Amino acid sequence: MTFWAVFLCTLAVSLLGGLYVLGAFRRRRPNEPPLDKGIIPWLGYALDFRQDSSGFLSKMQRKHGDIFTVLIGGYYFTFVMDPFCFGAIVKESRSKLDFLTFAAKLVLRVFGYKSNKDNNSALHSFNTKHLMGEGLSLLTQSTMDNFQKLMLFKLSSGEEKQPWQEAGLFHYCYNIVFRAGYLALYGTESYQGTGNKKKAHEQDLIHSNQLFTEFRKYDRLFPRLAYAMLPPRDKVEAERLKRFFWDALSVSKDSQKENVSRWISEQDQYLAENGVPDYMRDRFKFMMLWASQGNTGPTAFWLLLYLMKDPEAMKAVKGEVEKVLREYGQEVKPGSPPVNITRDMLDQTPFLDSAVEETLRLVAAPILIRAVLQDVNLKMSSGREYTLRKGDRVALFPHLSVQMNPEIHPEPHKFKYDRFVNPDGTKKDFYKNGKRLKYFNMPWGAGVSTCPGRFFATAEIKLFVSLMLTHYDLELVNDKEEIPAIDSSRWGFGTMQPVRDVRFRYRPRV
């Protein structure tokens, strides 16, 4: 009798525990947002979300309005679509809404890096020191040198036109921008190691190209790796690629490099001095490679493609770049050295700035996530207050709620190169319901996790596009080419990628 009583009690407790984990008892409390658990226990809407996050969230917004809680893979996410309360979320104290808890789990899974909260504020200080201000001028110059090395070494003497070369525009842009950024941040081959300067340069070209090839393999697996949804064979490949990058960027190879950026070297030195073992420092460097190179090349691709599809925009941006070059006494002409674009020059291109921002509006789509550590009250612009429940996650998807919102950006699907600039060169303001908005474009995230590389990324994209427009004749192989659709499996991870590449031709202008 006693045995059966114990058995039945254990069974009942396990059953109730199981149902609890599956979310069966979760009910919407007063003042909480609408709750939608879907029909599959525990998984909830994981599959719909994974397949096309933007399509799914758009459907939920139509069903529930500007705030709703959905079950996704065992977690309750409250999505807030009202841009007037973004400030309250991204500025809330870390003791209530925390970025690090979620990020730490993700970086352990995707890069093998175990973060330590104690190191965070020191590491952030290196971002401010080296990715902004004076540090940014040094990095911009070094990136410019590497672009010249990668793009302009085969320029003709101007005697005769060189033949057209054909390539995939996405591959070309991603490849060149990745390699220039990588060499600027992680350093170049040491002359001493190779014997002479020419050999060291050749080595840089070969090595950076190999690294890009492997990076793209990892890049393709990345979304499914982040969602822990890789099939076994791809899992093995992802592990191989991680080991490849840990080794390629290993601190044991530091002596073979020179011109390593201070952003990388000082962060690494700090970790070493604070007892982080070598193997974990290698993983940190891999994480920084992903953060710094995964979005910039794809953004450069979209910008160049939008310009090539829009003659008026192309004329305005190209004219602006050529004007700045002339003002600094430079011109692309036969026999002259490649142009050298400095940070000062990049500060004088309002149309190009607006075109970069417009490109990011269309294709940058991060999902910003915070863990709710205590119950938090949130007031919507309608005046209604909601409670975010402790233990849940709160998320923003500005691409849908702001960047593609026709109330804020009329004709949101159209590339308008001058959308962000007034005719006098000043920046435009944006409004919703007649009220001025602070958050009208959020490609870089916001608050504690705002991208620290945003100024450097913008400089890289502007350098690359300026060099392409001034040094090369460019044309699409098919002049009727449509802009390819966005690959909807990548929502949430930064700049989106196209479902297919676009063929183009290029040749040096002189």
Ligand code: HEM
């Ligand atoms: C177009 C290019 C880029 C885009 C669209 C972009 C976007 C973003 C976004 C949205 C975040 C925040 C993620 C979150 O809140 O969860 C982020 C974080 C970050 N980005 Fe970027 N990024 C770009 C380029 C760069 C570059 C060039 C660097 C470095 C040189 C960089 C370094 C970082 C780092 C270190 C973080 C993590 C910040 C933290 O954890 O506090 N990014 N980026």
